[in-house]
Amino acid sequence: MSRWVLAGLKTGIVTTGYPREEESAPGVTPGRPRGGEVADPAKIVARCPSGAISAAGGGVVIDRRRCVHCSACRGDLPWEETYEWATVAAAESGLGRPFRGSLHVLVVDAGSCGACLSEVRQLNNPYYNMHRLGFFITPTPRNADLMLVLGPVTAHMHRALRVAYAAMPGPKRVIAVGTCAASGGVFGPSFAAGSGAADAVPVDVVVPGCPPPPLAVLHGLLVAAGRKEGAG
Amino acid sequence: MEVERLAAALAERFGVKARVERDGGLTVPCSAADLAGVCETLFTAYDCAFAGLIVEERDGWTLRHLFYSERAIIRVVSRSDRPTFPSISARMHAADWHERAAEDLFGIAFSGHPRLGEFVLHEQWPEGTNPMRRGFDVRRPSPRPDAAAGWAPPRVLHAPGAFSMPIGPIFSGVEESVHFQLETVGEEIVRVIPRLFYNYRGVEAIARGRTIAAVLLLAERFTGTASFAHATAFSRAVEAACGVAVPVRAARLRAFIAELERLRHHTAAIHGICSSTGLAVAASQAAILEEELLRLSAGLTGHRYLFGLAVPGGLRRDLADDDCRRAAAEAGAIARRLEGLERSLARSSSFLDRLEQVGIVTADEARRYGLVGPVARASGIDRDLRVILPYGGYADLGLRVAREEEGDGYARLRVLFAEARESARLLTALADGLPDGSVSAPIQPRAGEGLGWVEAPGGAAVHWVRLDDDGAVAEWRILPPSFANWHGFHLAAEGFAFQDFPIILATFGLAAAENDR
Incomplete structure (x- = not known):
């Protein structure tokens, strides 16, 4: 097995410096449009297929909970290559001092398309390596401090999600990951899909994006742990 | 097989x-x-592949059983005034799940089917709910009870010491929601009963009456890990309905991006297999390559999962030739590192022990269940829509279809590696020969129906649309590869040991979101 040890050593360290420093490697984020003053707001509003853009005072505003950065407005609106997207949804977000060191995270797929799930999975890859920041994925709600909810919460996952939440010991926090978990996204609300995680469980932090890149999810975890400020 | 001979x-x-x-x-x-006779003849005597069943409620009921063979799509069309048809699944097992889904979603009674009832819709729905029926209100929220579920597997193993082990829907780490009931008398798994559709979002039902642009968002987002493939298949169906040919440059660029998606998808699947065996360094190496391909995708197209690029008529925007050539070169370098990983894995006996002779699907079983994609190709069935029904930019590329005979986990892994290598080769060939011209043709929506297909990373994916007079989407159906392969998954796991289960699951590379829709 020495071959694998050598292969590992030869690879060296590829891990990002975030959150100590900004990550600027190309391709770490799909970016997203930014609202503001525009020449023809009505045209841009009409072009948005997810109804996330609305006109306001000579410009447009973007509802982050609905925007799927489909890029239909690319070219009309400035595109920001950022990733610190997590916002605080509840008054009490940070878990407080005792939870600053190490947190266990339960991931619940409540109807995600697989892209959010894949981005969360990347957090364990050597580029992001969330272990170094004290975050660990746990398979059981009994050990979990944080829950990541992905997807619009389908009718079929509603109950399982609530059971898992109830099984977590307190204090506990919920992070809605992705546009679907934030608002139902392109799927909900409907007969089969809900309008996001808040339908079923109390949500503390929202990470918008379709899907949010790994660094945005990491930012959400840090916000929930009280180690970073949420976005405005 | 010439179609005239088949017709005769x-x-x-x-x-x-x-x-x-x-x-x-x-x-x-x-x-x-x-x-049943016609379908069985096509399927068994003439070895046509079964793509799936498309049900339509329009002046009565129409069933289209879709088959394909060398360069020909065969539509078997049967009609009835009432939602009652004879079941054909006893004579063509590949239709089994299609009939169960149609019964659940449309309320069609398939006489003679041994096991209809709860399938897509779980037990919480009132009896007689058929969301794909006309007049069903898709906006009304469904019951979401908190009470304990009353589900029990349909049959239970009776033997001394037998027990069943439930797994999921929330289980082990970062996984899609699926439930398995594993029945065993000890070490060996005797029966696997997967329970799916936890991610059922009813995309085909909510698409009704929406604009083409709005349905494109659904086609691209119901399964994020094969999003470009499905967005392309949907776009091709719309193009067929409207009689539009996409420009050559768009077709070639679509093939280019599709191969980039396949390379990333297979790298992710290889990562899944390495980590299911607990080989941490190999898993990390594959994960590094996966992340680099995601970054490469975002650098080239603006999105890590290639969303927002395919549109009916072509592509939303052009890509520069130089950028494509650079991306192809980078992907080639990544593919070479993937080959290095393959060589290392081939010399790791403890890893091979977990895959060889484990999770076997025979060619006969794969054919009977109508399995598709890399899973079928690892069992000796070298069907690939890029070759059988060549489309878009795949003509004259000399595609080599990977094929292995053993049908075990290692054969599936080797097929993934071979296809990743071939995708990297295609990327270079496509980037070097991009024709000039526009990347999108105008779409004039008109009433009609159309079929679009692609070889998605997981296998054959077929979309069908009917547009109404206003150019809105009246009907949309998806026949995804995961639906076929989930049907046959139990074949691989039964008869093997408990601890092999997660590894066998990983080698199938299944997507629940794609199956559930």
Whole structure:
């Protein structure tokens, strides 16, 4: 097995410096449009297929909970290559001092398309390596401090999600990951899909994006742990 | 197999008048009484692949059983005034799940089917709920009870010491929601009963009456890990309905991006297999390559999962030739590192022990269940829509279809590696020969229906649309590869040990979101 040890050593360290420093490697984020003053707001509003853009005072505003950065407005609106997207949804977000060191995270797929799930999975890859920041994925709600909810919460996952939440010991926090978990996204609300995680469980932090890149999810975890400020 | 000969054979045996279409395909009008015979003949005697069943409620009921063989799509069309048809799954097992889904979603009674009832819709729905029926209100929220579920597997193993082990829907780490009931008398798994559709979002039902642009968002987002493939298949269906040919440059660029998606998808699947065996360094190496391909995708197209690029008529925006060549070179370098990983894995006996002779699907089983994609190709069935029904930019690329015979986990892994290598080769070939021209043709929506297909990373994916007079989407159906392969998954896991289960699951590379829709 020495071959694998050598292969590992030869690879060296590829891990990002975030959150100590900004990550600027190309391709770490799909970016997203930014609202503001525009020449023809009505045209841009009409072009948005997810109804996330609305006109306001000579410009447009973007509802982050609905925007799927489909890029239909690319070219009309400035595109920001950022990733610190997590916002605080509840008054009490940070878990407080005792939870600053190490947190266990339960991931619940409540109807995600697989892209959010894949981005969360990347957090364990050597580029992001969330272990170094004290975050660990746990398979059981009994050990979990944080829950990541992905997807619009389908009718079929509603109950399982609530059971898992109830099984977590307190204090506990919920992070809605992705546009679907934030608002139902392109799927909900409907007969089969809900309008996001808040339908079923109390949500503390929202990470918008379709899907949010790994660094945005990491930012959400840090916000929930009280180690970073949420976005405005 | 020439379609004329096929038509003659069906005429002789069943007296049906098959019609050769302009696209070289065959339409076979078929009475309910002959349905099972015609389908069985196509499937078994002439070895046509079964793509799936498309149900339509429009002046009565129409079933289209879709088959394909060398360069021809065969549509077996049967009609009835009432939602009642004979089941054909006893004579063609590949239709089994299609009939169960149609019964659940449309309320069609398939007489003679041994096991209809709760399938897509779980037990919480009132009896007689059929969301795909006309007039069903898709906006009304469904019951979401908090009470304990009353689900029990349909049959239970009776043997001394037998027990069943439930797994999921929330289980081990970062996984999609699926439930398994594993029945065993000890070490060996005797029966696997997967329970799916936890991610059922009813995308085909909510698409009704929406604009083409709005349905494109659903086509691209119902399964994020094969999003470009499905967005392309949907776009091709719309193009077929509107009689639009995409410009050559768009077709070639679509093939280019599709191969980039396949390379990333297979790298992710290889990562999944390495980590299921607990080989941490190999898993990390594969994960590094996966992340680099995600970054490469975002650098080239603006999105890590290639969303927002395919549109009916072509592509939303052009890509520069130089950028494509650079991306192809980078992908080639990543593919070479993937080959290095393959060589290292081939020398790791403890890893091979977990895959070789484990999770076997025979060629006969794969054919009977109509398995598709890398899973079928690892069991000796080298079907690939890029070759059988060449489309878009795949002509004259000399595609080599990977094929292995053993049908075990290692064969599936080798097929993934071989296809990743081939994708990297295609990327270079496509980037070097990009024609000039525009990347999108205008779409004039008109009433009609159309079929679009692609070889998605997981296998054959077929979309069908009907547009109404206003150019909105009246009906949309998806026949995803995961639906076929989930049906056959139990074959691989039964008869093997408990601790092999997660590894066998990883080698199938299944997507629940794609299956559940």
